[in-house]
Each structure stands twice: as C-alpha cells, then as structure tokens.
Amino acid sequence: MKVEGKAFIITGGLGSIGGATARNLVSKGAYAVLFDILAPADAEGKIATFERADRYFYEQTDIIDRAKMEASCRSALSKIPKGSLFGAVHCAAIAPGKPWSNSLMDKLADFEKVMHVNATGTFLVDAAVADAINSQYLPLEVFHERVTEERGVIINLSSIVGHEIPARSLTYGVSKKAVLGITEAVADFLAPVGIRVNSVAPALVLSPMMLAGGRDKFFQSQLDAYSMFPRPFTEPDEIAAAIVFLMKNSMMNNFHLKVDAGWKQLSSWAAGDPRKISPLLE
Numbered sequence: 568m569k570v571e572g573k574a575f576i577i578t579g580g581l582g583s584i585g586g587a588t589a590r591n592l593v594s595k596g597a598y599a600v601l602f603d604i605l606a607p608a609d610a611e612g613k614i615a616t617f618e619r620a621d622r623y624f625y626e627q628t629d630i631i632d633r634a635k636m637e638a639s640c641r642s643a644l645s646k647i648p649k650g651s652l653f654g655a656v657h658c659a660a661i662a663p664g665k666p667w668s669n670s671l672m673d674k675l676a677d678f679e680k681v682m683h684v685n686a687t688g689t690f691l692v693d694a695a696v697a698d699a700i701n702s703q704y705l706p707l708e709v710f711h712e713r714v715t716e717e718r719g720v721i722i723n724l725s726s727i728v729g730h731e732i733p734a735r736s737l738t739y740g741v742s743k744k745a746v747l748g749i750t751e752a753v754a755d756f757l758a759p760v761g762i763r764v765n766s767v768a769p770a771l772v773l774s775p776m777m778l779a780g781g782r783d784k785f786f787q788s789q790l791d792a793y794s795m796f797p798r799p800f801t802e803p804d805e806i807a808a809a810i811v812f813l814m815k816n817s818m819m820n821n822f823h824l825k826v827d828a829g830w831k832q833l834s835s836w837a838a839g840d841p842r843k844i845s846p847l848l849e
C-alpha cells in the first residue's frame with residue numbers, strides 16, 4: 568500500500584512517537600491530521616517548524632470524549648482532499664506515577680482513569696476513525712458488502728508491558744494488554760470493510776512520559792537489566808519506522824509487533840523487594 572496522497576489521523580500527534588510517525592508519513596507524500604489536547608496556537612507553532620508544514624492539519628480534541636472525537640473526524644474530512652482518509656495511528660495515552668501503599672484499593676481510582684483513557688480511548692478512537700473512513704464510501708446505516716479493495720489501516724500503540732505485565736504494574740500494563748485485545752477484536756470487525764488493524768509495542772522510548780519525575784535513571788537501569796541488544800532508550804523514529812512498515816504492507820493484519828531490543832523481563836523477588844526497587848513506578 569502506498570501512503571502517498573493518503574491522509575492519516577495521528578492521535579497524540581504532538582508527542583514523541585506520534586510526531587515522529589507524522590513526519591515519516593509526510594516525508595513519503597502523505598497528509599497528517601494531528602489530534603492532540605494542546606491549544607491550537609501551541610500546536611501550530613510546533614507544526615510550523617516541520618518540513619512540508621502545508622501537509623499537516625491540526626485538531627484540538629480529547630480522545631476520550633465521543634462528541635469531540637466525532638466532531639474532529641468531521642472537521643478532518645472537511646480539510647483533507649476528498650476521499651483521502653485512510654487510517655490512524657493511535658498514540659495518545661497516559662501513565663500514572665504514584666507512591667505505593669499497602670492497599671490495592673488505593674489504586675482503584677488510578678485503575679479506572681487509566682483504563683478509561685488507554686483502553687476505552689483506544690476503542691473510541693478506532694471506532695470514530697473507522698466510521699469516518701466508511702463515511703467516504705456508503706452511508707453507515709447501509710449494509711456494507713465484504714469489499715475486496717483495501718480502504719484503511721489503523722495502528723494502536725500497546726507496550727512491551729502489555730505483552731508481559733511486569734511486577735509493580737497494576738494499571739498501565741493492564742490497559743496496554745487491553746489494547747492488544749481491542750486490536751484483535753476491531754481487526755475482525757473491520758475486515759469486511761477492508762480496514763486492517765495492528766498494534767506496535769515499544770519498550771522504553773525517549774519521551775516526556777519517560778522522563779517525568781526523574782524516572783529516566785530508573786528506566787535506564789531497566790534497559791541495562793532486560794534489553795538483550797541494544798540497550799539505550801529507543802529513538803521515536805525507530806518506532807515510527809515500524810509503524811509505517813505495518814501500514815504499508817497490505818498483508819499485515821491482526822498483528823502485534825514488538826520493537827523492544829529483545830526485552831526479557833523477569834518478575835522475581837530474587838533481586839530484592841520489588842516495592843523498594845521501584846517505589847514510584849505506579
């Protein structure tokens with residue numbers, strides 16, 4: 568599949584992986600519609616520094632708000648060339664960082680919030696984008712026959728901790744495992760209308776999310792312990808290249824791609840009390 572001339576919605580498009588993916592796609596002749604929560608003035612200042620800035624569009628939105636997502640998709644369709652919407656890369660997500668307590672109940676509020684944004688948000692983004700793609704062909708209320716041509720591709724961002732939930736992850740890892748399940752269910756549902764759905768799981772990427780609260784030293788020690796090779800943080804461009812590979816290869820569907828330098832995490836008490844090793848992880 569050629570991305571040239573096609574438009575893609577990128578949620579969290581002003582973030583590390585979303586931004587790198589948008590730049591990769593635009594360098595190949597695509598249009599990028601960035602969905603993010605930042606104010607338009609801040610977003611546009613940032614986009615103005617990108618090469619081929621005329622191929623970017625911006626929608627300030629909230630990926631967990633159905634009305635805003637639907638309005639943003641309608642607005643995107645009105646800005647891009649007619650019929651060009653071909654998919655999405657869903658990068659917007661949150662990760663909590665809270666001190667430990669001895670009560671699991673203390674994590675309930677975080678659990679609800681993270682599942683809402685990362686899991687329900689993934690379902691909502693996939694649904695809104697799929698409806699927007701489908702609306703370019705037939706009205707949604709009409710039964711869509713099983714098509715033969717490819718009409719779109721969606722990539723959801725999971726995480727290596729969604730593939731193997733490590734010790735000390737009660738919310739984020741669970742939400743990212745849900746992303747794997749949502750990807751499989753949505754790939755099945757959207758197959759008749761010719762839309763592929765895959766996920767990408769990074770390990771540790773250099774980004775504000777990763778650096779928040781001085782967590783980078785802790786995560787570098789995790790990379791030294793668990794990455795086979797290489798051991799530095801992953802550059803956002805490496806994740807973008809993997810995402811674009813899945814988008815361009817029309818045979819890739821219902822697939823979970825780990826981009827993790829051979830991450831092999833052992834969750835054991837042998838190295839000491841995990842609560843003391845990572846008191847601020849969640």
Ligand SMILES: NC(=O)c1ccc[n+]([C@@H]2O[C@H](COP(=O)([O-])OP(=O)(O)OC[C@H]3O[C@@H](n4cnc5c(N)ncnc54)[C@H](O)[C@@H]3O)[C@@H](O)[C@H]2O)c1
Nearest residue numbers: 579581582583584603604629630659660724726771772774
């Ligand atoms: N960075 C990593 O090491 C890493 C590792 C594994 C998985 N991931 C996953 O990759 C994806 C992208 O991560 P990143 O490192 O680029 O993050 P990032 O923090 O750089 O970017 C996230 C972007 O999402 C936006 N956003 C957050 N909530 C939003 C909302 N409700 N509505 C709209 N926009 C919202 C933020 O404004 C930000 O621009 C996430 O799903 C993350 O969980 C990241």
